Amino acid sequence: MTLRSLSVLGDAGAVKKTLVGCLTYMVLFIIFLIGSCYANSQWCGLGLSQLEELERKGVQYGDVMTFFEKRGQPLCFHAPSGLFEVEKSQTPDVAIWVADGSDLLTWAASATKLAALLSSGELLPRGRLVIVINKMGSVSRSEKxxxxxxxxxSVLNLNYR
Incomplete structure (x- = not known):
């Protein structure tokens, strides 16, 4: 299975660490279904003993990144399209830009910052760029x-190729 890089960037208040922690935490259930996952000869995702430790310590999704960093483990998870390792990279295979959905006044600044990173070459995803509007649960979710x-x-030119 191919290991791909994933960078998570975005607004300061958009709970990026929580998103990464949620992706990593949920991999445990997939591992039970498909068997062990290894990335670069290291365990990928949470093992049962790590899950027990997280739960015993009351660690929340937003603290999962720190949990892995303290142990020097790769922060990775299994998705239907393969294994992803979260890393800080200018040229990740996949980049996720997280915007704070609870504060619509910051959306334009967030979009402008993303467009600037792409046009300057500071961020050059080799594959997909995914924009996530997070924290929609704290406001009235609506189609509008x-x-x-x-x-x-979409009004900004986010073409990076």
């Missing part, structure tokens, strides 16, 4: 609010 977010990001 989602369309507004899509509009803000």
């Amino acid at each position: 609010r989602f369309k507004d977010a899509v509009h803000v990001f």
